[in-house]
Amino acid sequence: MSEKVTIYDIAEKLNITAATVSRALNNNPKIKEATRELVIKTAAAMNYKQNKLALALKSGRSNNIGVIVPRIDSNFFASVIRGIEEELYPHGYQVIICQTHESIKRENENLHTLVDAQVDGIMMSVTGISDENDSAFRNVLEKNVPLIFFDRSKHIDGVSSVTINDFKGGYLATKHLIDEGCRNIAHFSGDQSLDIFKNRFLGYKQALLDNGLSFNEEYVIFTKSSVDAGKDAVDKLLQLQTPPDAIFSSSDFAALGAIQELKERNISIPSEFCVAGFSNEPFTKFMELSITSVDQSPLEMGRMSARVFLEQVDKTDTIKIEKKVVLAPELHIRKSSTRTNF
Amino acid sequence: MSEKVTIYDIAEKLNITAATVSRALNNNPKIKEATRELVIKTAAAMNYKQNKLALALKSGRSNNIGVIVPRIDSNFFASVIRGIEEELYPHGYQVIICQTHESIKRENENLHTLVDAQVDGIMMSVTGISDENDSAFRNVLEKNVPLIFFDRSKHIDGVSSVTINDFKGGYLATKHLIDEGCRNIAHFSGDQSLDIFKNRFLGYKQALLDNGLSFNEEYVIFTKSSVDAGKDAVDKLLQLQTPPDAIFSSSDFAALGAIQELKERNISIPSEFCVAGFSNEPFTKFMELSITSVDQSPLEMGRMSARVFLEQVDKTDTIKIEKKVVLAPELHIRKSSTRTNF
DNA sequence: ATGTTTTATGTAATCGATTACACGAAAGTA
DNA sequence: TACTTTCGTGTAATCGATTACATAAAACAT
Structure with a gap:
């Protein structure tokens, strides 16, 4: 029946x-x-x-869009996806999720699979930059599948992106630490092939220079985004001749690790040492010693990516408009760095 | 070209x-x-x-599976989805995400959309129980689309589910609070039409009875899963003639709210008051005053759901096997409830 | 040399919907 | 009345791949 x-x-x-x-x-x-x-x-x-499949075959449009992220179980990416889904839902698109687990090989596979599955568009946060996987991207562009980068993007002509101003984010956080009286500010950065980390780093540097502080190579540590990596980094920093008195971390998780390690060593925060993170993960707000962090408005980023996609789809295929949306970062100042007014 | x-x-x-x-x-x-x-x-x-669309039309199999969750930006659901995606990836299935935002209307729409899109299976965590949306479920079953519930399930003949033993989870948490010396234990519960909340509640009750404590209706509060709801609930509890000395909350967020409110009132935790939550959200571990919580092994739950799906797909369509997988909850004892050995 | 089996490939239907083109009937016009 | 539009519907191709059935050629048997 x-x-x-x-x-x-x-x-x-x-x-x-x-x-x-x-x-x-x-x-x-x-x-x-x-x-x-x-x-x-x-x-x-x-x-x-x-039968949507018959319709899809006839029209060449599947009404699916693909989203590729390093992993889905981080609040940031989950929120972006939430934003994308919410914005696309009224338009009848379904969202297909792919994870790369930070593997470029996996990223290529996902790109090919999505194109083969005839998705109507791809939104992604790049896992890493490498020449090897250019062919996968070229394939997407040749097949005329709209591609939109969010957060972690790659420079490809004609490809739109939605990012935040990471330079400004780095600048704001660092400036804030300086304003709180910190003079030896360290920085946790990440994979330098990714613009997000490079730009946060540049913002950090510029804030130091603009405020008469010298940049010290030794204060920059390249860590993974994990609690343990943050602990190890603090360990290294404290062995320096002149240890720093603050950290601006590109990762909230590393910032948390740093805080845990500092407490372990009875260094009191924020009076002796200030810490600021990046991403505004929920836990930064929940901690008793809440952590200062730069918010990236992931929900808005997802919605905006979806909107950029919708614009591109409506346009005649011949015209390609590259749209670069840059959202403003917002610094959430919390206890981990508030000496003055607290 | x-x-x-x-x-x-x-x-x-x-x-x-x-x-x-x-x-x-x-x-x-x-x-x-x-x-x-x-x-x-x-x-x-x-x-x-x-061309996968042509193949899909011919074979009637889209190689897509749909996942419906209340929302994606909660660590629990995101982790389940991660598990599903990882398990299904090697089999060539793509995962389509749908959110209900706790709306039954949205749930129905999602069910219909997924069936119309010819997904090869649906995995979902039920948003709510209502007679209205039975037709949507009936539609899924009539179309012979494999359906699997995870965490929040519904009783439908022939439908498999992957859940945790919520009764045991509630029992373990409550028993633990009793062992720590608490005698007036309150409980935050949720929508009673959902088994998960009903069972945690029953486990709580049973633990009280088994340990010679009487069940007090006034100690049970039905809250939403949010920080503010937790604060409000504490507010109510403290107005009772005999306020409780512990809370077992079905939600980590409500537990967090409770803790914040208790601190606000200078009630010290865990010496005067103990708190335990449910879900083991990442922040429960990160807090300085880490929160005791029941882990639901979401990753495993997702993987298991995917495996149950794969089994069902391989089977001849005529035979329907209802499989009920019940995972064991694990109590993570942390500072918010540890008086003894700390 | 003739018949039988095997091998490799072609023919055409199928999945379900859309749509350019064709055509008969109705309606309008002179 | 005869001729042109307009209207509503049917015919058949199309999207791209798969596959039951048919068939020609080769290999084998007697």
């Missing part, structure tokens, strides 16, 4: 052709009103459901 | 038919070895990519 009902079944029952049924269901103006109503009523009675 | 290459293009170039090309590419044993090699080489040279 309940075999799939097709327009042919409806046609047969009404002694008309499938073409007429199709036209009636699509509100084609050439159909007699009586016929239309009859078809629609019969379709409902027979519990007809349009 | 780079128009899509089809098997017809390959066939034309080689002066053979598309059928032969198809067979060669699918390693059909009836094809001459020389032909196979030639076809495969030519296909690669022409950068041929199989």
Whole structure:
């Protein structure tokens, strides 16, 4: 029972052709009103459901879009995806999720799989930059699949992106630490092939220079985004001849690790040492010693990415408009760095 | 340039038919070895990519599975999805994400959309129980789309589920609080139409009874899963003639709110008051006053759901096997409830 | 040399919907 | 009345791949 009902079944029952049924269901103006109503009523009675796969094959549009992220179980990426899904839902698009687990090989596979699955667009946060995987990106562009980068982007002509001003984020956080009286500010950075880390780093540097502080190579540590990495980094920093009195970390997790390690060593925060992170992960707010962090408005980033995609889809395929949306970062000042007014 | 290459293009170039090309590419044993090699080489040279939509239409299988969750930006659901994606990736399935935002109407829409999109299976955590949306579920079953519930499930004959033993989780947490010397233990519960909350509640009750403590209706508060709801609930509890000395909360967020409110009132934790939550959200571990919580092993739950799905897909369609997987909850004892050994 | 089996490939239907084109009937015009 | 539009519907191709069935050629048997 309940075999799939097709327009042919409806046609047969009404002694008309499938073409007429199709036209009636699509509100084609050439159909007699009586016929239309009859078809629609019969379709409902027979519990007809349009076969989207047939439609997709015919039209070449699957109504699916693909999202590629390093991993989904981080608040930042999950929130971006939430934003994308919410914005696309009213337009009838479904969202396919892919994770790279920070593997470029996996990223290539995902790109190919999505293109093969005929998605109508791809939104992604790049896992890493490497020449090897250019062919996967080229494939996407050659197939004319709209591609949009969010947060971690890559420089490709004609490709739109939605990012935040990471330079400004780094600058704001560092400036804030300086304002709180810190003079030897360390920085946790990440993979320098990624713009986000490079720009936060540059913002940090510029803030130092603008405020008469010298940049000290030794104060920059390249860490992974994890609690343990933050602990190890603090360990290294404290072995320096002149240990720093503050850290601006590109990762909230590393910032948390740093704080845990500093406490372990009875260095009191924020009086002796200030810490600021990046991403505004929920836990930064929840801690008793809440952590200062730069917010990236992930929900807005997701929504905006979806909107950029929708614009591109509507446009005639011949015209390619590269749109670079840069959101403003917002510094959330919390206890981990507030000496003055607290 | 780079128009899509089809098997017809390959066939034309080689002066053979598309059928032969198809067979060669699918390693059909009836094809001459020389032909196979030639076809495969030519296909690669022409950068041929199989059109999955055509395949999906022909076979009736889209190689997509749908996942419906209340929201994606909670660590629990994101982790489950991660588990599902990881388990399904090697099998070539793509994961489509849908959010209900706790709306039953949205849940119905999602169910219908996924069925219409011909997904090969649906995994979901139920948003709420209501008679209205039975038709959406019936539709899924009638169309023979494998359905699997995880965490929040519904009783439907023939439908498999992967849950944790919530009764035991509630029991363990409550028993632990009792062991720590608490005698007036309150409970934050949730929507009673959902088994997870009902069972945690029952586990809580049973633990009280088994340990000679009486159940007090006034100590049970039905809250939403949010920080503010937790604060409000504490506010109510402290107005009772005999306020409680502990809370077992079905939500980590409400537990956090409770802790914040208790601190606000200078009630010290854990010496005067103990708190335990549920879900083991990352922040519970990160807090200086880390929060005791029941872990639901979301990653494992996702993987297991995917495995149950794969089993069902392989089986002949005629046989329906209902599989109920119940994972064991694990109590993570942390500072918010540790009086004894700390 | 003739008949039988095997091998490799072609022919055409199929999945379900859309749509350019064709065509008969009805309506409008002169 | 005869001729042109307009209207509503049917015919058949199309999207791209798979596959049951048919068939020609080769291999084998007697």
